[in-house]
Amino acid sequence: MTSTAARPDDVKSPGSVADPRRTSWPVLVVFLVPALAIYVGLTAYPAFRTIYDSFFTIEGLDATFVGLDNYRALMSDETFWVAVRNTFVWSFIAPVLDVSTGLLLALALYAGVPFARFLRVAWFTPVLLSYVVVAILWMWIYNYDWGILNEVLRAVGLGALASSWLGDPNLALGALIVTHAWKWAGFNMVVCLAAIHSLPREVLEAADLDNCGWGAKLRHVIVPMLRPTLLNLYILAFIGKMKIFDLVWIMTGGGPLWATETVSTYVYKRAFNWNTFDLGYPSAIAAVWFGVVCAAVVILNRVLASKDRLEY
Amino acid sequence: MAFFSMLGARDPGATPLPRLFARGGLALVIGAYTIYTLGPFLWLATMSVRTTGEISLDHYAWPSPFHWEQFRIAWVDSNFATYFWNSTLVVVGAVAVVTLVGAAAAHALARYRFKGNRLIYAVLFSSIIFPPQITLISLYQILVDYNLYNSLLGLTLVYISLQLPLTVYLLEGFFARIPQDLFDAAKMDGYGDIEIFRRIVLPIGMPAIATTLILNFIQLWNEFLFAVVLITDPDKRTLPIGIRAFMGDHFQDIGMIAAGVMISVVPVILAYIFFSEKLIRGMTAGAVK
Numbered sequence: 001m002t003s004t005a006a007r008p009d010d011v012k013s014p015g016s017v018a019d020p021r022r023t024s025w026p027v028l029v030v031f032l033v034p035a036l037a038i039y040v041g042l043t044a045y046p047a048f049r050t051i052y053d054s055f056f057t058i059e060g061l062d063a064t065f066v067g068l069d070n071y072r073a074l075m076s077d078e079t080f081w082v083a084v085r086n087t088f089v090w091s092f093i094a095p096v097l098d099v100s101t102g103l104l105l106a107l108a109l110y111a112g113v114p115f116a117r118f119l120r121v122a123w124f125t126p127v128l129l130s131y132v133v134v135a136i137l138w139m140w141i142y143n144y145d146w147g148i149l150n151e152v153l154r155a156v157g158l159g160a161l162a163s164s165w166l167g168d169p170n171l172a173l174g175a176l177i178v179t180h181a182w183k184w185a186g187f188n189m190v191v192c193l194a195a196i197h198s199l200p201r202e203v204l205e206a207a208d209l210d211n212c213g214w215g216a217k218l219r220h221v222i223v224p225m226l227r228p229t230l231l232n233l234y235i236l237a238f239i240g241k242m243k244i245f246d247l248v249w250i251m252t253g254g255g256p257l258w259a260t261e262t263v264s265t266y267v268y269k270r271a272f273n274w275n276t277f278d279l280g281y282p283s284a285i286a287a288v289w290f291g292v293v294c295a296a297v298v299i300l301n302r303v304l305a306s307k308d309r310l311e312y
Numbered sequence: 313m314a315f316f317s318m319l320g321a322r323d324p325g326a327t328p329l330p331r332l333f334a335r336g337g338l339a340l341v342i343g344a345y346t347i348y349t350l351g352p353f354l355w356l357a358t359m360s361v362r363t364t365g366e367i368s369l370d371h372y373a374w375p376s377p378f379h380w381e382q383f384r385i386a387w388v389d390s391n392f393a394t395y396f397w398n399s400t401l402v403v404v405g406a407v408a409v410v411t412l413v414g415a416a417a418a419h420a421l422a423r424y425r426f427k428g429n430r431l432i433y434a435v436l437f438s439s440i441i442f443p444p445q446i447t448l449i450s451l452y453q454i455l456v457d458y459n460l461y462n463s464l465l466g467l468t469l470v471y472i473s474l475q476l477p478l479t480v481y482l483l484e485g486f487f488a489r490i491p492q493d494l495f496d497a498a499k500m501d502g503y504g505d506i507e508i509f510r511r512i513v514l515p516i517g518m519p520a521i522a523t524t525l526i527l528n529f530i531q532l533w534n535e536f537l538f539a540v541v542l543i544t545d546p547d548k549r550t551l552p553i554g555i556r557a558f559m560g561d562h563f564q565d566i567g568m569i570a571a572g573v574m575i576s577v578v579p580v581i582l583a584y585i586f587f588s589e590k591l592i593r594g595m596t597a598g599a600v601k
Contacts, residue, residue, distance in 0.1 A: 021425045021492070027505040028420055035417035035436065035476060042473030043439050046450035053450065108342055119342060121588050123349050127595065128580050130534030132552040133573050136559065137352045140566070146371045148355070186349065191596045243443045246536040250556060264537075267445045271452075272541055279449055286445035293443050 047290070054284035059277050070284035080285060082258045083266040086173060087242060090262065091296075094177045095237035099230055101181060102188020107218070109189070110196050120193065124186040131183075131246030138179040139251055142166050166252050169259035176260055180247060184240070188233050195229040196222065231304045238300060242293045263289050359570035367566050379567075386571040394547060395554030396575060402464050402550060403532045406471035411525055413472070414479030415487075419513050421480070422487035423495065433484065440477040444537055447473075452541055462545050470538050475528045482527075482597055486520035487513060523594035526587050530580055551576040 054070055056063040074080055105123060109116045126134065141147050142165035150162035165175040199222070207221050223230070245264035248254060254261035254269065263285065271282035359367055361378045386392045421433050451470055452461065460466030490513065498508050514521070536552040543549055549557060555572050562568060584591060 021423065023424050023426075023505055028424060028426060030506070031416040031420035031509070032432065034413040035480065036432070038413060038469075038473050038476055039436055039439070042451065042470060043442070043447055043476075046447035046454060047442065049450040049453070050446050053453075105345065108338055108345075111338060113338060113342055119346060120592075121584075122346055124588075124592055125353065125581075125584070126349055128530055128534075128584055128591070129353075129577065130536065130552050130580075132534070132536055132555050133356075133577055136555070136569065136573060137356055140355075141352060148352075148372075151372075182349070187595060190592050194596060239441055245444070250536075264443070264445060267449075268537075268541070271449050279453065282445075283449050286443070286449060289443050290446040293441060297441050 050283045051287045053280055054287045056280045058279040070281050074284055079258055083261040083263045087262045091238050091241040094241055095234045097181045098184050098237045099188050099233045101185040103192045105189040106192035106196055109193055123189055126183045127187045132250060134183050135247050135250035142175055167256055169257045172252055172256060172259045191233055195226050199225055235300050356570055359567060360574040362567055364565050364567040382567055382571040386568055390568060392572050392575050395549050395551045398548055399550040402468050403529060405468045406532055407525055407528045410472045410475045410479050410528060414476055415483050418480050418483035418487050419509050422484045436477055436480050448541060455542060462543060464548055467542050471532050479524050482524050483520055487517055490516055523590045526583055526591050527594040
């Protein structure tokens with residue numbers, strides 16, 4: 001990560017016109033400083049400040065140093081652990097749903113259906129809708145009295161299964177996961193499709209010649225060859241779900257009974273929604289979670305032995 | 313067997329017919345999934361031109377008559393015009409700045425050899441995995457300190473920083489592939505570094521820049537978390553938080569919510585209709601290996 005493009009022996013001659021790949025420092029400053037200033041001022045400094053703040057109790061303008069008290073309180077904060085559990089369930093399990101749906105959809109298009117181009121564009125549409133829009137739509141879909149889900153269940157005689165999907169603590173998280181997958185499946189589909197199209201033709205033709213069946217081909221040829229792409233997608237989905245906020249906040253607000261509380265919604269509640277007026281404690285949660293996300297990404301990258309650079 | 317003999321055949325008309333039963337099953341799955349993705353959206357569209365009274369009689373009826381005045385009411389009486397222009401101002405400003413700043417940085421990182429090049433790239437890029445909370449609370453404090461809390465300018469600045477890593481990442485990848493010969497030739501013609509950027513990199517990189525522009529536009533247009541924390545004044549709400557606030561106040565007014573949602577979705581759908589390929593490519597860039 002830290003290796004520089006320059007070889008040690010040619011570091012000394014900045015601004016020499018002979019090599020067009022190097023330039024004078026003032027030019028680099030002009031090009032890089034705006035971006036670095038934005039990064040330092042609005043990303044790096046706030047991140048450090050959050051970590052710094054996590055050792056204080058901050059009420060308005062008064063900051064009292066409390067050492068590790070916030071972290072100690074966090075360890076025994078049951079709501080926090082529920083939020084962590086929910087977020088982990090979501091982050092580890094739901095990507096499987098996203099990626100496998102995406103792969104199956106890509107295979108369907110790849111099998112050469114008519115209107116493939118239209119379908120690809122159509123299936124991608126939910127990716128572009130904002131979480132606010134998706135959340136409102138799905139709140140209506142899940143509506144107990146007139147939501148389409150319950151209407152369909154009643155119409156086919158399964159009215160007993162009609163539920164208050166977002167109101168039942170046992171169902172709410174699952175309902176949110178399905179909604180989230182609805183939004184993101186198209187993204188995974190497009191990536192898988194591009195990856196399938198870039199597979200070497202000969203291998204698939206060889207599988208055809210060997211009378212390889214559809215399922216066997218999928219298991220022994222396509223999935224192994226798409227492994228790097230699928231892992232990449234899994235990690236991408238994982239990161240996205242570790243940060244999930246909008247959908248939960250609008251659809252359930254973390255309820256019912258903390259059944260859908262995620263770390264993000266809990267931080268938001270503690271910082272801006274509850275009348276606790278302390279920004280130190282939520283900073284501690286954010287700092288812990290920052291560490292967890294970074295560690296999880298590094299570990300996943302290692303464990304899944306993906307040699308590819310992490311994207312996103 | 314026929315499935316794979318048509319590898320790479322993007323034009324469906326040119327492909328031979330696969331086995332019939334597989335085709336039937338496939339068609340069924342594809343049809344069902346298409347309804348699943350587009351259905352909710354079309355349902356929303358029908359509700360946006362029906363009054364709430366009509367909707368509560370039957371949620372799934374076809375609009376008759378079409379109440380186009382719903383949009384006028386949402387636009388004028390329900391403040392969606394304010395939200396729309398706030399969103400436009402913030403997003404257009406942020407996208408313009410982040411693209412220019414990001415392109416400059418991407419060009420320097422892609423073209424020039426200097427000590428720390430990869431380090432700077434890694435630092436800028438790594439923030440893409442940061443959970444937003446790590447900056448959210450402090451940004452709130454910082455904006456309060458500098459009197460930028462509850463201001464569209466403050467939100468614009470934050471949005472610039474949010475999209476910077478992605479912009480640098482996408483553009484660096486593209487700029488690095490511009491042949492060095494072009495730069496050598498330009499140098500020989502006496503172009504300065506800034507001129508090279510303005511007259512070679514920007515025009516040649518236009519397809520990638522356009523992709524980045526559209527992608528940044530859509531992501532910021534849809535942004536919710538930072539807006540809801542950094543804006544409280546009703547007159548400064550952007551569309552996502554405006555809709556959310558409207559929904560909070562008028563939970564039962566489904567027709568009006570649907571009209572507001574449609575107003576927020578139309579620019580995105582328009583961008584998508586015109587640039588669908590660019591957008592899909594931009595969103596998936598890098599995920600394919």
